[in-house]
Amino acid sequence: MPLAGNAELLRWMFSFTRPVKGLIVLACLWLSLWVGTEVLATRASGEAITQIQKVQISRAAVPAFSKWIMGAEGGAGDLRRVVYMLTLLILATVVLRYLKEVSNMKMSMEMVYYIREAVYDKLQRVGFAFHDTISTGQLINRALTDLQNVRAFVNSAVLLTLEIGLVVGGYILLLMTRSTWVAVLSLVPLPLWTWYILRFSKKVQPAIQAVMTADDKNVSIITENIAGVHVVKAFATQGHETDKYNAHADYFLDRVLFRIRMFANFAPFMRLIAISSNLSLFMLASIFILLGKLQAGDIIILGGAMNAILGRLQQVSVINEQYQSAIVSARRLHEVLSARPTVPVKESARPLPEGPGGVTFDHVTFGYDPSRPVLKDVSFSVPGGQIVAIVGPTGAGKSTMVQLLGRFYDPQEGRILVDGVDIADVALDSIRTQVAYVFQETYLFSDTVEANIAYGRPHILNSKVLSEDGSPDSESLAMASGEVEAASRLAQAHEFVEQLPKGYQTMLGERGSSLSGGQKQRLAIARAIISNPRILVLDDATAAIDSQTEEMIRKGMKFVMRGRTTFVIAHRISTVKQADLVLVIENGQITQSGTHNQLMEQRGHYQQIAAAQLYGDIEVEDQPSHMKRVQREVAKAEVAAGSRERGQTGENG
Numbered sequence: 077m078p079l080a081g082n083a084e085l086l087r088w089m090f091s092f093t094r095p096v097k098g099l100i101v102l103a104c105l106w107l108s109l110w111v112g113t114e115v116l117a118t119r120a121s122g123e124a125i126t127q128i129q130k131v132q133i134s135r136a137a138v139p140a141f142s143k144w145i146m147g148a149e150g151g152a153g154d155l156r157r158v159v160y161m162l163t164l165l166i167l168a169t170v171v172l173r174y175l176k177e178v179s180n181m182k183m184s185m186e187m188v189y190y191i192r193e194a195v196y197d198k199l200q201r202v203g204f205a206f207h208d209t210i211s212t213g214q215l216i217n218r219a220l221t222d223l224q225n226v227r228a229f230v231n232s233a234v235l236l237t238l239e240i241g242l243v244v245g246g247y248i249l250l251l252m253t254r255s256t257w258v259a260v261l262s263l264v265p266l267p268l269w270t271w272y273i274l275r276f277s278k279k280v281q282p283a284i285q286a287v288m289t290a291d292d293k294n295v296s297i298i299t300e301n302i303a304g305v306h307v308v309k310a311f312a313t314q315g316h317e318t319d320k321y322n323a324h325a326d327y328f329l330d331r332v333l334f335r336i337r338m339f340a341n342f343a344p345f346m347r348l349i350a351i352s353s354n355l356s357l358f359m360l361a362s363i364f365i366l367l368g369k370l371q372a373g374d375i376i377i378l379g380g381a382m383n384a385i386l387g388r389l390q391q392v393s394v395i396n397e398q399y400q401s402a403i404v405s406a407r408r409l410h411e412v413l414s415a416r417p418t419v420p421v422k423e424s425a426r427p428l429p430e431g432p433g434g435v436t437f438d439h440v441t442f443g444y445d446p447s448r449p450v451l452k453d454v455s456f457s458v459p460g461g462q463i464v465a466i467v468g469p470t471g472a473g474k475s476t477m478v479q480l481l482g483r484f485y486d487p488q489e490g491r492i493l494v495d496g497v498d499i500a501d502v503a504l505d506s507i508r509t510q511v512a513y514v515f516q517e518t519y520l521f522s523d524t525v526e527a528n529i530a531y532g533r534p535h536i537l538n539s540k541v542l543s544e545d546g547s548p549d550s551e552s553l554a555m556a557s558g559e560v561e562a563a564s565r566l567a568q569a570h571e572f573v574e575q576l577p578k579g580y581q582t583m584l585g586e587r588g589s590s591l592s593g594g595q596k597q598r599l600a601i602a603r604a605i606i607s608n609p610r611i612l613v614l615d616d617a618t619a620a621i622d623s624q625t626e627e628m629i630r631k632g633m634k635f636v637m638r639g640r641t642t643f644v645i646a647h648r649i650s651t652v653k654q655a656d657l658v659l660v661i662e663n664g665q666i667t668q669s670g671t672h673n674q675l676m677e678q679r680g681h682y683q684q685i686a687a688a689q690l691y692g693d694i695e696v697e698d699q700p701s702h703m704k705r706v707q708r709e710v711a712k713a714e715v716a717a718g719s720r721e722r723g724q725t726g727e728n729g
């Protein structure tokens with residue numbers, strides 16, 4: 077739920093201080109002691125001047141100063157005492173300031189850690205629909221810049237505010253011990269400052285929001301460009317990309333300069349108030365000295381106090397700047413942290429009960445945008461252990477259909493059952509560990525081949541470090557390696573992995589960039605196999621693999637597919653032929669279903685695509701053109717279907 081009000085956002089930001097409460101108390105304690113000693117040190121400086129003034133009267137002592145200062149003559153004892161006190165206070169100020177800084181930094185870093193952990197954890201949990209709406213660049217920016225803005229503000233708001241309060245309060249008290257009038261008059265600029273800051277806050281927030289949105293776009297352009305570097309280079313569009321970035325960088329700079337100008341106009345006004353009140357107070361103090369109501373040392377105290385007060389009050393503009401940025405950042409961060417799960421898990425959710433992996437789609441309707449359904453009233457049922465091939469034109473909804481099976485999205489209407497249980501009623505983890513995917517685009521992590529294959533079951537590798545004496549447990553290590561290798565062999569990956577420089581311990585480049593498309597795909601298949609899922613989904617998984625390797629994988633997969641339901645989205649008829657059930661999806665609806673042979677006998681999309689591909693399996697002597705071969709196969713299939721229909725009509729008639 078979005079937090080609209082600034083007060084709500086403030087409360088929310090301060091909730092991050094909960095885990096570091098102890099450190100905050102400690103930092104506040106050092107800070108209070110430090111400010112206390114600083115005020116006392118200023119007072120001691122004033123007193124030292126007053127004492128020196130008295131000492132100057134006794135001129136006789138000047139020639140033997142060191143002897144005189146250690147004696148008790150002419151006020152030397154008083155001066156000595158005040159100098160000792162001043163030295164002690166200055167030393168204490170230095171030490172306390174150091175202690176305050178250390179606990180402040182520690183608190184700051186721990187707070188970043190907790191917020192970052194919360195953001196990262198949330199990003200792991202939000203649904204796909206969330207990622208569909210917020211770009212990678214925006215998310216990266218929120219997880220880095222926005223988080224720092226919130227941290228910086230919370231930090232200053234707690235410590236700097238306390239420091240300002242204590243310094244202003246402490247020095248006003250000190251001034252009051254000298255002259256109530258001076259103390260009261262030093263407060264005159266405060267209401268003026270408050271009014272000006274509040275007025276400024278309203279104006280500056282839209283400017284800060286504009287900078288952040290422009291920065292999001294900046295990061296998006298950079299991340300997309302880096303991710304798509306191969307496309308950029310292949311199309312030689314570096315120049316165009318640079319222009320695109322430069323244009324946006326100019327826009328970003330404009331927004332930043334506008335914001336800087338706003339703050340730059342704000343600060344001098346604050347300084348003007350500070351300097352004029354400082355000057356008036358000094359003039360007043362001089363008059364009081366002439367009238368004998370203040371002593372010369374008091375001017376040092378007044379000078380020190382006014383410098384400290386106005387110096388700290390100028391920090392209000394720093395807090396204000398941080399506050400304005402933090403409010404905008406907090407709103408963006410809150411959007412991420414409060415994002416509702418797009419696939420809610422019921423409190424009564426339980427693990428998916430054991431079963432063979434039977435799948436039922438019961439009148440399922442789904443659209444990424446609910447007003448534009450991608451799947452319309454889809455119903456089918458598959459007993460466990462079967463191979464289901466899904467075919468259909470591009471954009472028909474094939475991938476969407478299998479994604480619903482793992483609850484990446486929830487349908488707007490209808491139910492999906494696995495072994496008779498509605499997947500909306502079971503724990504999300506239990507369904508996701510039971511449905512393993514091999515996607516068309518393989519994502520591998522910058523890790524070893526072994527870790528990538530064991531990704532779904534990291535504990536089999538972690539068990540290496542979990543052995544009792546802390547040393548690698550050779551038995552579990554061998555078992556883990558055995559499982560990884562077995563999966564790799566089945567996916568026909570073992571052979572090429574063995575040839576990598578360090579075999580299964582070879583580190584892969586980012587996204588597996590050091591491997592070919594087919595090799596990446598084979599590792600992805602091994603990764604799916606090792607998690608021993610009840611349902612296996614191959615979403616165009618063998619598209620990047622040559623037909624010979626595909627055939628080998630298919631043979632190997634026969635063992636893996638045994639005992640589990642497999643959904644295959646494929647375009648190669650050779651893959652589809654082995655399915656127990658073929659579902660043809662067109663425009664979000666199942667238009668045909670049956671076995672390959674049954675569908676070959678029906679007019680329709682399947683017959684067309686099958687015919688178009690079958691020429692590849694036929695030895696053709698006269699090498700006709702591609703189109704002619706396709707047309708010939710379609711014509712043959714149509715003739716066959718026509719004669720069957722006539723036969724049936726004849727029989728019926």
Ligand code: ATP
Pocket residue numbers: 208444445450468469470471472473474475476477
């Ligand atoms: P292909 O064979 O090309 O992979 P497909 O049959 O698997 O296609 P889907 O990927 O399921 O098709 O897409 C079905 C429709 O849903 C398409 O119109 C597509 O543009 C749309 N679509 C897919 N993913 C999203 C998404 N994340 N957000 C919005 N629309 C989407």
